Amino acid sequence: MLLSMTGIEKSFGGVPALRGAGIEIAPGEVHALIGQNGAGKSTLIKILTGVYRRDGGEISFAGHPSEVLSPREAQEAGIATIYQELNLVPLRSVTENVVMGYEPKAFGMLINWREAHRRTREILARFDIDIDVTAPLGSFSTAIQQLVAIARAVSLDAQMVIMDEPTSSLDAKEVEILFGVIRELKSQGVAVLYVSHFLDELFEICDRVTVMRDGQTITTRQLSETTKLDMIADMLGRNPDEVAAEGMTEFGGAAAKRGPVRLHAEGVATGPRLKRFDLTLHEGEIVGLGGLLGSGRTEAARALFGVDATQSGSIEIEGAPIRLEGPAEAISAGMGFLAEDRKAEGIIPDMSVRENLTLALLPKLASGGQIDFGREREIVERFIRTLGIKTADMDQPIRELSGGNQQKVLLARWLATEPEILILDEPTRGVDVGAKREIQAFVRDYVKKGFSVVLISSEFEEIVEGADRIIVMHEGRSVGELTNPGVTENMLVSALAQHGEGGAEWTRQ
Amino acid sequence: MDQTVSIEKPPARLGSRIHGGLLALVLLLVFNALVTPNFLQLQTLFVNISQVATIAIVAMGMTLVIATGGIDLSVGAVMALAGALAPLIFLSEFGVAYPALGVAVAFILPLIVAGFCGLFNGAMVAVLGIQPIIATLILFISGRGIAQVLTNGNLQTFSNPAFSYLGTGKILGLPFQGWLALAIACVLFLTITRTTWGRYLLAVGGNERAAFLSGGPVRRVKIGAYVICAVLSGLAGLIVVAINSASDAARNGNLMELDAIAAAVVGGALLQGGRAPIFGAILGAIIIQLVKYTLLANGVEDEVALIAKALIIVAAVWIQQRRKA
Incomplete structure (x- = not known):
């Protein structure tokens, strides 16, 4: 084996990210690593490349125990990483980017540009790339x-190349070029660790696949002996016995009776990530958006909330067509949107629990621009009590709260505005099991009062049990609908897989 | 002051931040009392108050801009522009014909022009999305140029007691502009702590995406901060002209952007935004002014005083970074 990682442990602030994870890669092998968001793929890679220090476990690379402490050391050891966001300098020339940090020197200190260009051309020629190496890198595709x-x-004599979502921004033809390069690497005996969400690709280029879930390595299979359905099942960790053992969520879909239509969206498109989205939402109903990462779930939510401008299609609220120019208008139209990324789009870290909680309510809390502090404290107190938010007092900065309590504050931010339509994007991601169940129960209570919810979740369990209806999404389109009661996770999985196998919509066109 | 409007219980951090500044102030006062000749004179107090008021007024505006995560380099140029306009107005035929009206317009019109400068800065930053340093660099360069063109590069001297009151008047024996600065501070403090605009200001600086998704009027808030900053700069420009009974477009407000940024940072403003310590800005302005005064009164060259100022900024930023870590 070229690389062997076993029993890798890593936790962040007491929260385990990896629990006994491992992977083995042979020389010249193209090895896929897959798993849901948060399964621990990137943590594992970052430990391998020296970005993070592991808490436990063994790594051996090329026959030696590996103790890399920085990305540079990893590179010198022969492990190169091609990140999702390319860490190159677009304004500098191709040559500069290729030789950066390893420039050939003349007289010991000056860069020998002629030699550098020559070497760069030679390296690129190995992959049949013939471009002007003196042009800025950013001028190329x-x-x-x-x-x-x-x-x-490769020029740094890598024995293994890690590619993180290498095809996510390539078109079909470019993907072919990339695959050619990967085959070339393989023939030179270089191993490739290939991380991707596009499962069809794996069959084309990879030898084996390792599946991760919840910080653990679930299985490693030969791709020639596996199917896409197997891989999805492994990623989701779904088999009937386990579901029974884990028990139900606090949701219980399809309990509600359907009221009149509250929101209707038809043919909504905002760009390449959302091409055609249809949704009908009734009073007192939870509609789930089911789909894998990149299927356009979040984009659909952003379109409904007026964050992304719609290019075509129509949205009606209570029968009246509406065009929202940004969140402020959406809020006054009676909508709320709990965004997916709590840190980047949710909390204002240095502000207090109170100020965070009332942020969306602020216009209604003020008269003549003056905040009514009495009412503010009263409302905040009520939500801290009913949602069981654990905070020293309401003036504690929100960053000092645990993830679950931060999420409760953000949920309260929206519940306080009493939106008729509440969009929840991953409402329970990254919160502990207790807070998760509580949040699910609040959402259910809210809907019982006649309000409507659009629910997005990567956890199929949550969607299947939580939603009254599920819109199945694929490649920026809503492609089907499942109605509770009676929906099982397997039904959702096969609805997703069908579109992959049948229409080839899962592959990149 | 901290961003939280804690009425009952100020957070613990508040204490240490202000204590650092107050400690520096006390040290400066003790040092001066011992070393600087004639420091403990009323005259010294007057001189320092009248000097510090302009820095404080601009620094408060700068604090608002910094609270949004921005910066305003054009404050000194806006001072020069407003300062150049005022004498042009009350020395004009119109101003001479209607002296009372002339002085009134000489107060108001320059502030309106300054406000438009702020609108320009704010629109560049909030609407076009240009980086604040670059956006405000435009007026930093051209503002003073316009002022010099308006005055043909001449020093405008005048004698106009009504206008000069702004710089030389006294209330209860203390310089008028000191009271003015204090009044502005109180208004701004209440605005930040009690109004939705103030809350949004801190929210935008603290996490712009989150503020936007929660319905915050991000553009309006940012533009507002730049407009207030520019109007306050214009006012400071008028005060300087009033003190000197002369307007020198080349020197009015020269390097004020550095003093104001330094005062805001020393006062506890975080350069990444989210915090607007108004009274901190005044404390910062006092410290900057006292350092300047201490060095000058003890015969240190003006140029050396600049180095001292730079060191203060470095120290304040360093302390901020350590606090964060």
Whole structure:
């Protein structure tokens, strides 16, 4: 084995991210690593490349125990990484990017540019790339930039190249070029660790696949002996016995009787990530958006809330067509949107629990621009009590709260505005089991009062049990609908897989 | 002052931040009392108050801009522009014909022009999305240029007691502009702590995406901060002209952007935004002014005083970074 990682442990602030994870890669092998968001793929890679220090476990690379402490050391050891966001400098020339940090020197200190250009051309020629190496890298397509990154890695005598979502910004033709390069690497005996959400690709280029879930390595299979359905089942960890053992969520779908239509969206498109989205939402109903990462779930939510401008299609609230120019208008139209990324789009870290909780309510809390502090404290107190938010007092900065309590504050931020339509994007991601169940119960109570919810979740369990209806999403389109009661996770999984196998919509076109 | 409006219980951090500044102030006062000749004179107090008021007024505006995560380099140029306009107005035929009206317009019109400068800065930053340093660099360069063109590069001297009151008047024996600065501070403090605009200001600086998704009027808030900052700069420009009974477009407000940024940072403003310590800005302004005064009164060259100022900024930023870590 070229690389062997076993029993890797890592936790962040007491929260385990990896629990006995491991992976084995042979020389010249193209090895896929898959798993849901938060399964621990990137943590595992970052430990391998020296970005994070492991808490426990063994790593051996090329026959030696590996103790890399920085990305630079990893590179010198022969492990190169091509990140999702290319870490190259677009304004500098191709040559500069390729030789950066390893420039050939003349007289011991000056860069020998002639030699550098020659070497760069030679490296690129190995991959049949013939471009002007003195031109700025940014003037070339993403695919070429990616290939330059790979060329750079190989020029540093990498024995293994890690590619994190290498095809996510490439078109079909560029993907073919990339695959050619990967085959070339393989023939030179270089191993490739290939992380991707596009499962169909794996069959084309990879030898084996390792599946991760919840910080653990679930299985490693030969791709020639596996199917996409197997891989999805492994990723989700779904088999009937386990569901029975884990028990139900606090949701219980399809309990509600359907009221009149509250929101109707038809043919909504905002760009390449959301091409055609249809939704009908009734009073007192939870509609789930089911789909894998990149299927356009979040984009659909952003379109409904007026964050992304719609290019075509129509949205009606209570029968009246509406065009929202931004969140402020959506809020006054009676909507709320709990965003997916709590840190980047939710909390204002240095502000207090109170100020965070009332942020969306602020216009209603003020008269003549003056905040009514009495009412503010009263409302905040009520939500801290009913949601059981654990905080020293309401003036404690929100960053000092645990993830689950932060999420409760953000949920309260929206519940306080009493929106008729509440969009929840991953409402329970990254919160502990207790807070998760509580949040699910609040949402259910809220809907019982006649309000409507659009629910997005990567956890199929949550969607299947939580939603009254599920809109199945694929490649930026809503492609089907499942109605509770009676929906099982297997039904959702196969609805997703069908579209992958049948219409080839899962592959990149 | 901290961003939280804690009426009952100020957070613990508040204490240490202000204590650092107050400690520096006390040290400066003790040092001066011992070393600087004639420091403990009323005259010294008057001189320092009248000097510090302009820095404090601009620093408060700068604090608002910094609270949004921005910066305003054009404050000194806006001072020069407003300062150049005022004498042009009350020395004009119109101003001479209607002296009372002339002085009134000489107060108001420059502030309106300054406000438009702020609108320009704010629109560049909030609407076009240009980086604040670059956006405000435009007026930093051109503002003073316009002022010099308006005055043909001449020093405008005048004698106008009504206008000069702004810089030389006294209330209860203390300089008028000191009271003015204090009044502005109180208004701004209440605005930040009690109004939705103030809450949004801190929210935008603390996490712009989150503030936007929660319905915050991000553009309006940012533009507002730049407009207030520019109007306050214009006012400071008028005060300087009033003190000197002369307007020198080349020197009015020169390097004020550095003093104001330094005062805001020393006062506890975080350069990444989210905090607007108004009274901190005044404390910062006092410290900056006292350092300047201490060095000058003890015969240190003006140029050396600049280095001292730079060191204060470095120290304040360093302390901020350590607090964060």
